[in-house]
Amino acid sequence: MVTPMNSGAAGPDPRRWWALGALVASMLTLGFDTTILNVALPTMAERLGADTGQQQWMADAYVVVFAALMLPAGLLGDRFGRRRMLIAGLGVFFAGSLLGTLAQDVGAVIAARTVMGVGAALVTPLALSVLPSLFTPGERTKAVGIVSAGSTLGLPLGPIIGGWLLDHFWWGSVFLINLPMAAIGIAACVLLLPETRDPASPAVDTVSTALTAGGLGALIYAIIEAPARGWGDPLVLVTGAAAVVLITALVLRERRAARPMLDMSLLAQRGFLFNTLAATLLMFVLSGLLFVLPQYLQAVLGHDALGTGVRLLPMMGGLIIAARAAQPVVARFGARAVVSAGLVVLAFAALLGSRTTTGSGYGFTALWLSIVGFGFGFSIVPAMSGALGALPADRAGSGSGLLMTLRQVGGAIGIALLGSLLASAFRDRLDVTGLPAPAARTAGESVVAAQVIAGKAHLGDLAASADAAYVHGMDLVLLVCGIAALVSALLAAAFLPTAPHPGEPTAPDPGEPGATGAAGPGSPGLVAPGTDARQ
Secondary structure, three states, rough: OOOOOOOOOOOOOOOOHHHHHHHHHHHHHHHHEEEEEEEEHHHHHHHHHHHHHHHOOOOHHHHHHHHHHHHHHHHHHHHHHOOOHHHHHHHHHHOOOOOOOHHHOOHHHHHHHHHHHHHHHHHHHHHHHOOHHOOHHHHHHHHHHHHHHHHHHHHHHHHHHHHHHHOOOHHHHOOHHHHHHHHHHHHHHHHHHOOOOOOOOOOHHHHHHHHHHHHHHHHHHHHHHHHHOOOHHHHHHHHHHHHHHHHHHHHHHHOOOOOOOOOHHHHHHHHHHHHHHHHHHHHHHHHHHHHHHHHHHHHHOOOOOOHHHOOOOHHHHHHHHHHHHHHHHHHHHHHHHHHHHHHHHHHHHHHHHHHOOOOHHHHHHHHHHHHHHHHHHHHHHHHHHHHHHHOHHHHHHHHHHHHHHHHHHHHHHHHHHHHHHHHHHHHOOOOOOOOOOHHHHHHOHHHHHHHHHHHHHHHHHHHHHHHHHHHHHHHHHHHHHHHHHHHHHHHHHOOOOOOOOOOOOOOOOOOOOOOOOOOOOOOOOOOOOOOOOOO
C-alpha cells in the first residue's frame, strides 16, 4: 500500500507544500543541466574536435540511459522508499557531474553524461510519483505546475550561467554548477520530504531492463550513424534490426509477466495513453529545437556562449508564463482544448521558424521562439497532469516511470533523428569545392568545423556556404517539428478524454476492485489515489 502523507480525518498535512519544495529543488538540479549542455555543445565541439555524431552522443548518452532506467527506478522507489531513491539519484548525479568537470576528451564526456543519466533516471519519475499521495485532485494540477516550473526555471538560468562559465573558464566548468545544486536537492529531500513506498510493487526485472537499454541504445545508434554511413550500410541495418528485435522481445516478455515492470495495461486507459503520447511528441519537438538552435545562434549569427543563453530567454520566458497560466485556462476550457490549442500554437511557431534565412537576424528568431515557449507551456502541464491523474495509486511509481520513459524516448529520438536530418542536409548543401579531401571531410562534420577551417584558411565563400547549409538544415528540422506538432494537435483534439461533470461516476480501475478511477486534475467530486475521502 502507498504510504500517504495526508490520509486520515485530521485533514491534509501542511508539510506537503514544504515537501513539494524538496521536489522542486531536485527538478531544478536537472533543469540546469538540460540547457547548459546545449549551449556548451558548439564550444565543446570546437575544443574537443567533436563532429555532429559525437555531439549527438554527448546529448543522447544521458537520454538513452535516462529512458532505459526510469521504469526500474520507479519500482525501486515503490518498494524501498521514494525519498531514499531520490537522495541516491541526486548523489549519482553529483558524481557524474564531478566526472564531467574533470573530463579531457569526448569519451570521458560521454561517460560522465551516462552516469548523470543514471542519477536523473532515479530522480525524475520518483519526484512525480509522490504527488498523488501528497495532493488531492484539486491541488494536483497546481503541484504539477510548480514541479514543472522548478525544472523549467533551470532552463533559462542554465544557458546564462553556462554561457558565463564558458566565457571565463574551461568548458568542463558547465558541469560544475550541478554540484551545489545536487547538494541542495539532497539536503532538501533529507529535511523536508516524507518517505512513501508501495512494498507490493513488482520486483525489478533485470532482463527487461537490459532489453530496454539494448533496444533503445541500438535504435539511437542506428539513427545517429545513418547520415554518415548511409541508411543501407550493413552496420546501420544490423543495429536497426537488433533494436526492433530487442524492443519486440521486451513487449512480449512484459505482456506475459504476472507483475510486469512495463505495465502495458496502463496504455489501455485513454486518459493515460493520449496524454502520454502528447507529452512524448512535445519532447520530440523541444529536444530537436534545443539541439539545433545553439549552433545557429553561435556559429551562424556569431554570438558567444553567454549571448546564446540570453537569446534563448524568449522561449524559456514564454514556457514559464504559459505553464503558470495553464491551470486557470484548463479550469475554464478543459484540458483537451488547452492541450490541442497549445500544440497548434507550437506547430505555427515551428512552421514560422522554418522560413528562417541567413539574413533573417535574431529579431525574427526571437519572435517564433517566444511563440514556441507559449505553445509548449500550455500543452505540457495539462498533458502531464492528466496522465498522472489517470494512474491508480498502487502503480504510481511504475506508471510515472512509464510516462517519463516514453517522454525521454521521444527526446532521444528527437535529438537523434532531427540531428541526423540536420547533419545530412548540411553535408549535402555545403560547397567544399577546391578543398583537399581531408579538409572537405572535416568541414562536412559540423558547421563549427566548417567555420574553423574557413577562419584559418580565410575562405569567405566556405563560411557563407556553411551558414547557408546549416540554416537550410535547421529549416528542414523546424518543418518536421511543425508537422509533428500539428499531427499531435489533431490526435489530442480527437482522442483526449474530457473531464467528468460534477457527480458523474468514473469507472473503477481494473487493477483495484471497487476503487474510484482517478480523473483529470481538478475534477469535482473525486478524490486522488492515496487520499482519504473524508478530507
